[in-house]
Amino acid sequence: MSARHFLSLKDCTPQELVSLIRRGIELKDLRNRGVLFEPLKNRVLGMIFEKASTRTRLSFEAGMIQLGGQAIFLSPRDTQLGRGEPIADAAKVMSRMLDAVMIRTFAHSNLIEFASNSLVPVINGLSDDLHPCQLLADMQTFLEHRGNIAGKTVTWIGDGNNMCNSYIEAAQQFDFQLRIACPEGYEPPPEFLAQAADRVQIFRDPREAVAGAHLVSTDVWASMGQEEEIAERLKLFAPYQVNRALLDTAAEDVLFLHCLPAHRGEEISEDLLDDPRSAAWDQAENRLHAQKALLEFLVEPAYHHA
Template identity: 70%
Template structure:
């Protein structure tokens, strides 16, 4: 069977993605009941980090341990990748030693090149263009509280970044409408907007964008690598803060998500994460279980 990779949500079909959400919920229930389940006994995940992380490292490493396997953390300081070894060569070598590779890096081209030369599954744990693993956790978070997201309206507020790009893919795969509220000049990838057609709308007024929304979500205004633009972005995104008052304009059953870490007082008001409509802490914890479902799918479906 051909090796399957997970570089964007589009690497899986709709049925597979919906299955992952349902399976993540099952695995979470097993975890909470203390049920031991170790289908990845003696399997190893190589974790390549060129961008720092809290949630990604802990969730993947803990997930592999809980599934009976292990994980090896690799930073540029510890590997030949940081000393100029071609990605193609690293992929050929690493994939002979581990059962899957997770990569968190800057340029999306790095993960696509690595996958091209890898003989084991490659997982995109974040690039500048996409963050598909986070979307699995987000879809799980909504499903757990409100049921399937199919047919609902989701509002993204803020920068057209990797999370926004992945929400566009999610809108197509999970079948929901997406409103994107962003300032001019901060739109997501045009090719994704073109592919999504009328499923996605770009709006300039957050209040208009959240009207009737069933899910409202956002991210920091300056992502990793954009720190020098932080002040400029704070000015550009004035009026795009998510607050309880803004949430009041959404559907009465609307939920709020944030992939974290959050800058309280910037993209979210100081009290938004603790609002009753916020499920960000469950969302963060779901990274563990959504990724376990993904690892099981990629490594046990061979």
Template identity: 85%
Template sequence: MSARHFLSLMDCTFQELQSLIRRGIELKDLRNRGVVFEPLKNRVLGMLFEKASTRTRLSFEAGMIQLGGQAIFLSPRDTQLGRGEPIGDAAIVMSRMLDGMMIRTFAHSTLTTFAAHSRVPVINGLSDDLHPCQLLADMQTFVEQRGSIAGKTVAWIGDGNNVCNSYIEAAVQFDFQLRVACPEGFEPNPVFVERAAGRLSIVRDPREAVAGAHLVSTDVWTSMGQEQEADQRLALFHPYQVTRALLDQAAPEVLFMHCLPAHRGEEISLDLLDDPRAVAWDQAENRLHVQKALLEFLIDPAYQHA
């Protein structure tokens, strides 16, 4: 039987995604009650980082430890990948020694190539195309605080980047309407837009996107690898800053999310993360819990895949 991978939200059924979120909430409760639960004892996760990370590394490494396993940090600089070893060859060798692999990379093809040669599950910890683990955490946070997101309206403000692409996939899987407000030329990837099946609208005015929304989300204006564009982006995106006044245009029960790190004074106003509608800290913590559910789902052979 071939390994099950998680490179995109579309790699799971809606029922499986729902199960992962429920399980994330259960595992969060176990940890909060101090219950030791170690289904991945003696299992090892490899973690390959081409991009810098705080939340992804902490959540996967701590998650494996809490589940009784271990995680090994790998970077191209410290492995033969940095000296030109083909990613497919590395996948064959690594997957014979590990029980799972998490990769945080630039090109999405790195993930697909690795997965094609791997005998163990591969998880997308972020690529230039998608960030599905972030969306699992976002959906868990919404469910905890507001219940089902089905039929609700979500607004994405800013760059049509990898997180935005994953929001488009989430709109399809979780059945909500997504409005993306971005400057011309910074729309999400047309491949993902085409798959949105009438659940997506792209507008220029952030007030139009936010009007009546139940969830508002944003990200930095300059992602890793785009630093040379920073000055140009600051000018173009200035009208897209999320402020308390902009949130006031949303539904009264709106939640504000940011995948972090945040650049206060740029994509958000200086005080926005202090607003009671902001749940970025809960959202960040939930990376740990829902990814533990994902690790259990993919790596533990005894786990009943719902």
């Protein structure tokens, strides 16, 4: 199986990641100028969703269409996967008909198993472990607004979840320092922390973590599948709300990002997305452009040995 997959930021070199983000900016400019650019004509992306989605589905589907290809939405309700077809079998069959597969799933091991049996590129559209496509958009947004992130200080506030894990990988790949502010017991998994070694520090006090930071990011306090923990999490995470006063303690040119959907009044104050330091709407749009760059990078080579 020689297909190139994107399950984690670690699947690309730092140079490739920077090229992807710069390409995302170029593709965004083409679209803004109304230039038709269809390198993936007649290419088909299969999109498997086990979890709900707004931005991931829209950005991959619109992105494929804008690149001249098509995307097929598959939910477990509509496929044999939902009725217990082995992942390996599904991967072998689907990858003979498609040019790439995007999967949003719970267990990261599902992605790894699918990819190891797929003839075509597999993209992680979010798993319980990682959300690398979101990080491409985040890094593109920082580059557009503030320039190179290398050597900067980034603060993640809240749950040590899949987004946090992807920020840990980004710290290594994009060469920044990461501070994580979270309640005790909600740290990211030790194996992610171990890989990053001296790039990551854990804080209990969000103010301490944000002091002088150039980028501050957060996410909802309870992810999909954790709904029954909401009441307990609301109490524990209350001191970790990101508000304007907290951002005031960061660097003067701090940028605030949120992967959305946001729960105003919980992980962010009601007014935070309207703060001039927030770039969450640009960040959401950049899912489209960064993923188009990714699709072009992974799928385009198929032409050269057709």
